[in-house]
Amino acid sequence: MTVLAQAPVPRDVGVFEWLFDPQSWTGSDGILASLADTVVLCAIVMVVATVTMVPLASWLAHTRRGEVSVSWLVTLSRAIPTFAVAGLLVPISLRNGWGFEPWPIFIALLLLALPPIFLNTYTAIKQVDPGVVDAARAMGYSETNVLFRVELALATSVILDGVRVAAVTVVATEPIRAFLGGDGLGRYVRDGLGQNNDGLVVAGAILVAGLAGLTALSFRSIESVALPDGVRRLATTSTR
Amino acid sequence: MSSNGHHSKGATEMAIRLDGVDKVFPGTERPAVSALSLEIPRGATVALIGPSGCGKTTTLRMINGLIAPTAGRIEVDGTDIATQPTVQLRRGIGYVIQEVGLFPHRTIAQNIGTVPKMLGWERDRIAERIDELVDLVGLDRDMLRRYPDELSGGQQQRVGVARALAADPPVLLMDEPFGAVDPIVRTRLQDELLELQARVGKTIVLVTHDIDEALKIADRIALLNVGGILEQYSSADELLAAPASGFVEAFVGDDRSVKRLQLKTVADLPFHQGPVLAATDGAVAARKVMQEYATDWIGVTSDDIFLGWVHADDILTDAPLASAPRAMPAAQVRRDSTLRSAMQIIMTSHTSVAVIDDGGQFGGVVTLELIRAGLEAVTD
Amino acid sequence: MAGLLAQATNPIIRWEYFIDEWDQIQRALIEHLELTVYAVILGFVLSVGLSAVALRYRWSAGPINGFTAFLYTIPSVALFAILVPYFGLSRITAVVPLAAYTLLILVTNFVAGFNSVSPEVREAAAGMGMTPARRVLHVELPLAMPYIIAGLRIAVVSTVGLVTVAAIIGQGGLGRLILDGLRRTFWTPMTIGSLLSILLALALDGIILVAGRWATPWAQRQKSVL
Structure with a gap:
């Protein structure tokens, strides 16, 4: 335990006492500020991942270019050691004068978000019934129309599922940022461990897990509201 | 025509006897098989035939204990199967199904040797038996080291038959054995089965929905109606010449006389x-x-x-x-x-x-x- | 943070570190391997039980999948942290969450593996007079093997990656090198820890792949559901 600083703080701050104390939520170290920090980073990661992967995968699947080994990609997405990747990137970032934050964690999280989005888009578009596509072409749809009005339309729910998986993974992994020289919502676990303060550790864990759960839930509700019934019924494939 | 009933020579002349067998599957009202009595003589080839839902497969699966009858008695070789451990019973009955069901992780040789190995035969004896069977069903010995995926449908079906015959069981149950292969291969496999049967003389119960297959292969045909009701149990020729009911007549088809011409030979x-x-x-x-x-x-x-x-x-x-x-x-x-x-x-x-x-x-x-x-x- | 500017010229790897700190690197590597193995073994045993229940009682498959998926979505930092009050900064605190994360992938693959056995093969096995135990051991288990191995590969590789995170609770093998380097703004241990953990994952993956090929000669391609 020598690596951890021993702070003379009382060992137990009550978990709920701390969580319900308005003072914990406000200020530059407060929960709200940390939450915003985390959410902004995750949102940027997700936007970048989505706007790059959905078009790329759609194009590859539509043109049947490059047979992508799906199982290999799945393995890869499960295997990316985010902590190690970020650990490798921090020195590089610092040597180039970009600082601890946010590039290393951003890239590490991005690597985590790309595979599920790519994979779901790719497989969803590939699985669109060729008969439907042929029928659309026969009716005079242009290739762009086929892609946007048929393939993407039918693949929406599966793509959204990939985005959800990516988002939950990113939000769940982001807290390691606090251990890589940054802050964000993971900082309370770090501080609690540093101060040997179990209450703070648990409270921090609850916050981190809560945000991940909330992310999953909100995606589920978006899916149930936003998608037409017909498309939702098509959502038979999913990476989970 | 004593298709049912009289048999003075005792129960052991019959390889299989079904006596008042009912089968009602849980959750259904209509019985799958009703009051079915059937006697299958030793060495005979009997076809169970009928439209889907007639309980022919159910009947077959009851004979080797894969399904237990709701009522009635089934005897194999004079013994009530209910009094016998199922595992023991099944090892004495060869079973061939349409999808063959070869074990994809075992070589052809291992597949064929499954039952002998379970019965504890010695290695040499198993190997010898495998070679014998491969010749019997007309396969190449080169195939023994291959895996089922590497064989054609017809070859797989032959392996299935070889596997069923491995421990030389007196009874062979076949459920639509040639249903999954193309017509040309099917005809060849049927011919081979006839030749094989002439040599091995098993008691064969064959389920089929193809009347021509039944006429060609079977000595006796049991025609079942929906709900497992036995409409007629007779020789192929009698089935064609004297249909017992309108159902039989309709099932056999308008070209009964043509079929009889094909069935009978100059001899x-x-x-x-x-x-x-x-x-x-x-x-x-x-x-x-x-x-x-x-x-x-x-x-x-x-x-x-x-x-x-x-x-x-x-x-x-x-x-x-x-x-x-x-x-x-x-x-x-x-x-x-x-x-x-x-x-x-x-x-x-x-x-x-x-x-x-x-x-x-x-x-x-x-x-x-x-x-x-x-x-x-x-x-x- | 002013000292950081000085560190900017610090090389990413100092090769003499390998010689000077070889003992420490070796210890970290062994610890990393141990944590991985313990976690995967624990996860494997639990998964066997959960899969057996899910396969035996069909209604339980949904809830079991939901439960393991729920565990999987818990952030690693939170799961390690939440056990600290109970087990302290011990190995148990590291191994339990690591094992929990393997459940989703292992159970899913185990169940899919056994479900992949075709009804015809089951029927043939039963029809030949195989006892239920023999059917499971000689037919179903070998046929499920490609799925089991595929699941094991993903579980092992992702566990190797997650073990580094366990460094935050003072465990974590190579992850400790990463944290240590970060604290001292000394890049060599960070780089070594990161690289070695990635290499370890690749090596273990390769070992299982080869072992799997050897164990399933009939399956040319690896099957995976996830």
Whole structure:
């Protein structure tokens, strides 16, 4: 335990006492500020991942270019050691004068978000019934129309599922940022461990897990509201 | 026609007996099989046939204990199967299904050797048996080291049969064994099964929905109606000649007589020698025979080989038949020719008669009248 | 943070570190391997039980999948942290969450593996008079093997990656090198820890792949559901 600083703080701050104390939520170290920090980073990661992967995968699947080994990609997405990747990137970032934050964690999280989005888009578009596509072409749809009005339309729910998986993974992994020289919502676990303060550790864990759960839930509700019934019924494939 | 009932020689003459067997699956009201009684003699090939939902597969699966009957009694080899451990029972019954169900992780040799290995046979004996079976079902020994995926459908089906026969079980159950292969392969596999059965003499129960397959392979046919009701259990010929009900008639089809023609062979006919004499015989004998048969033609043989037909006008008095000009060559059929092909040959030959070629020798004559008479008699 | 500017010229790897700190690197590597193995073994045993229940009682498959999926979505930092009050900064605190994360992938693959056995093969096995135990051991288990191995590969590789995170609770093998380097703004241990953990994952993956090929000669291609 020598690596951890021993702070003379009382060992137990009550978990709920701390969580319900308005003072914990406000200020530059407060929960709200940390939450915003985390959410902004995750949102940027997700936007970048989505706007790059959905078009790329759609194009590859539509043109049947490059047979992508799906199982290999799945393995890869499960295997990316985010902590190690970020650990490798921090020195590089610092040597180039970009600082601890946010590039290393951003890239590490991005690597985590790309595979599920790519994979779901790719497989969803590939699985669109060729008969439907042929029928659309026969009716005079242009290739762009086929892609946007048929393939993407039918693949929406599966793509959204990939985005959800990516988002939950990113939000769940982001807290390691606090251990890589940054802050964000993971900082309370770090501080609690540093101060040997179990209450703070648990409270921090609850916050981190809560945000991940909330992310999953909100995606589920978006899916149930936003998608037409017909498309939702098509959502038979999913990476989970 | 004692298709059901009397059997004075005791239960052991029957390889399989079903006695009042019912099967009602949980959650359904309609029985799958109702009050089914069936006796399958040792060494017979019996086909269970009927429309889907007639309980034919259920019946088959009850015989090897994959499904337990709701009521009734099933005996295999004189023993009530309910009193016997199922695992033991099944090891004594070969089982072949349409999808074959070969173990994809085992080589062909290992697949075939499954039951002998379970029975604790020695390695050498298993290997020997595998070689024997591979020859029996007509597979290449090179295939033994391969995996099932590397074989064609027909080859897989042959392996399935070999696997079922591995421990030499007296009974073989086959559930639509040739349903998944293309028609050409199916015909070949059916022929092979007939040849195989001629050699091994198992009791075979075969489930099929194809009446032609049943007619071709089975000695006896059990035709089941929806709900497992036995409509008729008889020989193939009787099924065609005397359908027991409208259902049987409809199931067998409009072309019953054509099917019978295909089913029966020349050997089934009460054929005779016909107006045929040896080449050394003279005109007097010839006139007498022609009168007897009320015909103007006489057949001439030499050393039991049929030479041809001679017209009455061409017969010279005081000379052997050999010297007469033979006007007509013979239309020939074989003993195992179907009546249908015999009929076709006769009708295209302009002689209204065909000569039976019995392994190169003259065996008799077949006429359309004979064929007509043959269809009136029902073969059991 | 002013000292950081000085560190900017610090090389990413100092090769003499390998010699000087070889003992420490070796210890970290062994610890990393141990944590991975313990977690995967624990996860494997639990998964066997959960899969057996899910396969035996069909209704339980949904809830079991939901439960393991729920565990999987818990952030690693939170799961390690939440056990600290109970087990302290011990190995148990590291191994339990690591094992929990393997459940989703292992159970899913185990169940899919056994479900992949075709009804015809089951029927044939039963029809030949195989006892239930023999059917499972000689037919179903070998046929499920490609799925089991595929699941194991993903579980092992992702566990190797997650072990580094366990460094935050003072465990974590190579992850400790990463944290240590970060604290001292000394890049060599960070780089070594990161690289070695990635190499370890690749090596273990390769070992299982080869072992799997050897164990399933009939399956040319690896099957995976996830």
